[in-house]
Amino acid sequence: MAADVHKKKGWEVPNGSLTPGDGQHTERSESPTPGLAQGTEPGAGQEGAMFVHTRSYEDLTSPEDGAAAARSPEERRGEPAEPTTMEQISKDFSELSTQLTGMALDLEEEMRQSKEGKLEPSPQTTRRDSVLSGKEEEDVTMDAWRMHRKHVFVLSEAGKPVYSRYGSEEALSSTMGVMMALVSFLEAEKNAIRSIHADGYKVVFVRRSPLVLVAVARTRQSEQEIAHELLYIYYQILSLLTWTQLNHIFQQKQNYDLRRLLAGSERITDNLLDLMAHDPSFLMGAVRCLPLAASVRDAVSSSLQQAKAKSLVFSVLLSGNQLVSLVRKKDQFLHPIDLHLLFNLISSSSSFREGEAWTPICLPKFNSSGFFHAHISYLEQEMDLCLLLVSTDREDFFTVSDCKRRFQERLRRRGVHHALQEALRTPFYSVAQVGIPDLRHFIYKSKSSGLFTSPEIEAPYVQEEEKERLLGLYQYLHSRAHNSSRPLKNIYFTGPRENLLAWVTSAFELYICYSPLGTKAGAISAVNKLMKWIRKEEDRLFILTPQTY
Amino acid sequence: MAQKEVLGTPPEGIHPTYPYKVVLLGSTSVGKSSLAYRYVKNDFKESLPTVGCSFFTQMLNMEVATVKLEIWDTAGQEKYQSVCHLYYRGAHAALLVYDITNKETLNRAKLWLRDLEKEFLPDEIVIALVGNKVDLAAEREVATEEGEEFARTRGLLFMETSAKSNYQVNDIFMAIARELLQREQEKARAPSPHGRSTVTLGESRVRTGCCRL
Numbered sequence: 001m002a003a004d005v006h007k008k009k010g011w012e013v014p015n016g017s018l019t020p021g022d023g024q025h026t027e028r029s030e031s032p033t034p035g036l037a038q039g040t041e042p043g044a045g046q047e048g049a050m051f052v053h054t055r056s057y058e059d060l061t062s063p064e065d066g067a068a069a070a071r072s073p074e075e076r077r078g079e080p081a082e083p084t085t086m087e088q089i090s091k092d093f094s095e096l097s098t099q100l101t102g103m104a105l106d107l108e109e110e111m112r113q114s115k116e117g118k119l120e121p122s123p124q125t126t127r128r129d130s131v132l133s134g135k136e137e138e139d140v141t142m143d144a145w146r147m148h149r150k151h152v153f154v155l156s157e158a159g160k161p162v163y164s165r166y167g168s169e170e171a172l173s174s175t176m177g178v179m180m181a182l183v184s185f186l187e188a189e190k191n192a193i194r195s196i197h198a199d200g201y202k203v204v205f206v207r208r209s210p211l212v213l214v215a216v217a218r219t220r221q222s223e224q225e226i227a228h229e230l231l232y233i234y235y236q237i238l239s240l241l242t243w244t245q246l247n248h249i250f251q252q253k254q255n256y257d258l259r260r261l262l263a264g265s266e267r268i269t270d271n272l273l274d275l276m277a278h279d280p281s282f283l284m285g286a287v288r289c290l291p292l293a294a295s296v297r298d299a300v301s302s303s304l305q306q307a308k309a310k311s312l313v314f315s316v317l318l319s320g321n322q323l324v325s326l327v328r329k330k331d332q333f334l335h336p337i338d339l340h341l342l343f344n345l346i347s348s349s350s351s352f353r354e355g356e357a358w359t360p361i362c363l364p365k366f367n368s369s370g371f372f373h374a375h376i377s378y379l380e381q382e383m384d385l386c387l388l389l390v391s392t393d394r395e396d397f398f399t400v401s402d403c404k405r406r407f408q409e410r411l412r413r414r415g416v417h418h419a420l421q422e423a424l425r426t427p428f429y430s431v432a433q434v435g436i437p438d439l440r441h442f443i444y445k446s447k448s449s450g451l452f453t454s455p456e457i458e459a460p461y462v463q464e465e466e467k468e469r470l471l472g473l474y475q476y477l478h479s480r481a482h483n484s485s486r487p488l489k490n491i492y493f494t495g496p497r498e499n500l501l502a503w504v505t506s507a508f509e510l511y512i513c514y515s516p517l518g519t520k521a522g523a524i525s526a527v528n529k530l531m532k533w534i535r536k537e538e539d540r541l542f543i544l545t546p547q548t549y
Numbered sequence: 550m551a552q553k554e555v556l557g558t559p560p561e562g563i564h565p566t567y568p569y570k571v572v573l574l575g576s577t578s579v580g581k582s583s584l585a586y587r588y589v590k591n592d593f594k595e596s597l598p599t600v601g602c603s604f605f606t607q608m609l610n611m612e613v614a615t616v617k618l619e620i621w622d623t624a625g626q627e628k629y630q631s632v633c634h635l636y637y638r639g640a641h642a643a644l645l646v647y648d649i650t651n652k653e654t655l656n657r658a659k660l661w662l663r664d665l666e667k668e669f670l671p672d673e674i675v676i677a678l679v680g681n682k683v684d685l686a687a688e689r690e691v692a693t694e695e696g697e698e699f700a701r702t703r704g705l706l707f708m709e710t711s712a713k714s715n716y717q718v719n720d721i722f723m724a725i726a727r728e729l730l731q732r733e734q735e736k737a738r739a740p741s742p743h744g745r746s747t748v749t750l751g752e753s754r755v756r757t758g759c760c761r762l
């Protein structure tokens with residue numbers, strides 16, 4: 001059984017560096033330039049960060065995870081590997097996916113890579129600029145978009161099913177042969193990411209001993225991004241069991257049926273997969289804040305800070321999947337991935353709305369060997385405000401419960417209750433506030449704070465499929481911008497229904513979506529205006545002064 | 550402390566409050582959370598998946614005292630077993646819940662009982678056997694008499710309930726509260742050989758009793 005996280009030893013944050021450099025944060029330019037140093041961009045914390053400083057998405061290729069980058073089929077062709085086996089597996093798998101989706105559409109067309117690297121002579125065009133045309137690949141029906149499903153399987157290295165997103169367990173066991181073949185195919189390399197392209201599907205494998213995670217995707221995402229989502233699933237499983245316990249189990253019994261231990265928590269994993277398809281937080285590897293007047297947020301944060309207890313490590317107030325306030329123990333940093341897992345846990349069960357929950361939870365990026373204990377409760381029945389208090393001591397329920405009481409009392413005394421309620425009435429702002437007619441939507445991430453901001457998705461992205469399609473476009477640009485072998489700094493994407501622009505610097509990432517009639521020059525002036533607006537609004541959209549106990 | 554008062558004869562104007570820790574035990578999906586929700590909120594929701602455990606309080610005004618039930622609902626899943634074990638600790642009452650449409654859940658309840666009996670002396674804890682989902686009469690697998698008989702031989706309270714149609718949910722919690730108070734009174738009259746008198750009782754009840762999670 002995994003030991004509780006201990007006050008003494010388990011404290012070290014395993015992945016070290018925590019802060020956004022020591023750069024002075026005093027020079028906050030009006031409108032940031034590409035040369036803007038990290039830590040001075042809009043949204044950068046003024047007094048240090050809340051999160052472990054990460055490259056999130058790039059985690060995949062970091063030595064910590066020991067992952068090899070995905071390889072294209074071309075690259076693999078030259079390998080001495082058994083070609084027949086590979087072909088067979090591809091074939092089996094495409095049959096399997098067809099079987100599970102109940103459709104055999106050839107979407108190769110849709111998956112076709114768009115032309116890239118077509119440079120446009122423009123003053124802004126740097127060597128790494130890229131113009132992509134989405135014309136051809138946009139030519140797919142809404143139906144095809146709806147069918148952009150992604151299957152996810154988790155199995156043990158012994159080939160035992162652990163989790164399946166859509167297929168019933170029977171369907172899973174009938175394809176066990178394929179699974180076994182896959183596992184042996186993966187045998188060679190631990191912690192590798194591999195992918196197969198077959199009939200418009202991408203099949204991506206991530207091996208994290210003792211588990212193997214497989215996605216069969218028909219999305220526009222790159223292997224890297226799909227693998228990134230699989231890693232989230234892996235961390236999700238760790239958060240229930242701890243890495244230590246998971247390994248211990250399989251050391252004891254190689255063909256252990258993990259479903260027994262995970263029974264009842266499948267829906268947490270289901271929820272995570274759904275969330276990742278809708279919420280850009282996961283793609284951005286960052287956290288979004290509830291827009292809130294700085295004075296109100298400060299009052300909330302100091303109330304939270306005062307309601308402390310010895311065993312408390314993190315106090316988090318959230319609304320939906322947006323952060324209202326986060327107070328942490330000095331020198332302890334939360335990782336955005338861990339916070340996303342907590343968000344997911346809370347959104348996966350309606351039962352938290354009643355009473356007070358107390359549950360062991362592992363925060364795998366913080367410490368994958370032990371459990372914290374989380375106190376989860378909603379502040380008021382009809383208010384979407386959830387308080388999460390993370391403690392090291394499983395015996396401390398009543399102490400932590402009392403912290404909640406004290407926090408609520410302080411809120412009341414400071415009289416911010418009403419202002420909070422007001423803010424919750426409009427948890428998302430409209431892009432119209434920016435005042436740029438052609439601008440439809442954007443995502444802006446401050447790299448040093450690990451926070452991002454984004455307006456509500458509005459018309460014409462009203463229907464669920466349309467929203468997913470927009471996120472799909474962002475995913476596509478994101479994967480192009482972060483392609484490990486050929487990263488792009490500026491990307492213009494022109495499509496029949498909208499144009500997009502991505503701009504990635506060392507300090508921030510910006511993705512904007514604008515009218516298909518808008519010109520590139522127009523987009524560039526929009527970016528400047530938008531960055532000024534974000535700077536002006538930053539103390540409402542971000543948490544600039546994170547607190548510690 | 551007010552809690553030191555002897556229960557049978559509360560002095561004028563003093564109405565003590567007794568907190569009791571009550572745990573819900575039983576297989577997944579027998580309706581533990583639904584019973585708690587019905588009792589505390591008088592409502593029913595189709596889906597209330599439990600993560601870890603949940604804590605609810607309910608005040609009951611009885612004639613001689615106010616009873617504060619501190620109800621612990623557990624997920625009852627294997628991965629939380631180590632935690633569940635802790636839930637027993639310091640419990641004053643346990644509801645062993647099974648689903649009348651699923652015989653296996655009664656067998657599981659019997660195993661929980663065995664665990665409880667290892668942990669507690671018979672007079673230390675009030676145990677109620679609860680057959681839930683009686684609204685599903687057509688699917689019944691466990692006869693009322695079977696549960697009743699088992700409870701009788703083991704000295705447990707027994708009731709069949711439905712969280713969905715609100716049948717006997719209040720009643721079972723009320724029966725537990727009454728039994729707890731009655732035992733309190735008995736102990737007050739005749740201190741047990743362990744030296745558990747009302748005096749120590751008062752101390753242990755004040756906060757520590759329920760803190761021993």
Ligand SMILES: Nc1nc2c(ncn2[C@@H]2O[C@H](COP(=O)(O)OP(=O)(O)O)[C@@H](O)[C@H]2O)c(=O)[nH]1
Binds near residue numbers: 576583681710
């Ligand atoms: N028909 C019926 N269904 C019930 C009753 N109580 C609970 N359920 C259902 O049984 C399932 C499991 O209930 P839940 O309270 O989550 O069980 P727990 O796992 O023991 O907490 C849910 O779908 C409930 O809606 C009941 O009295 N009658």
Ligand SMILES: [Mg+2]
Binds near residue numbers: 583597622623624
């Ligand atoms: Mg439950």
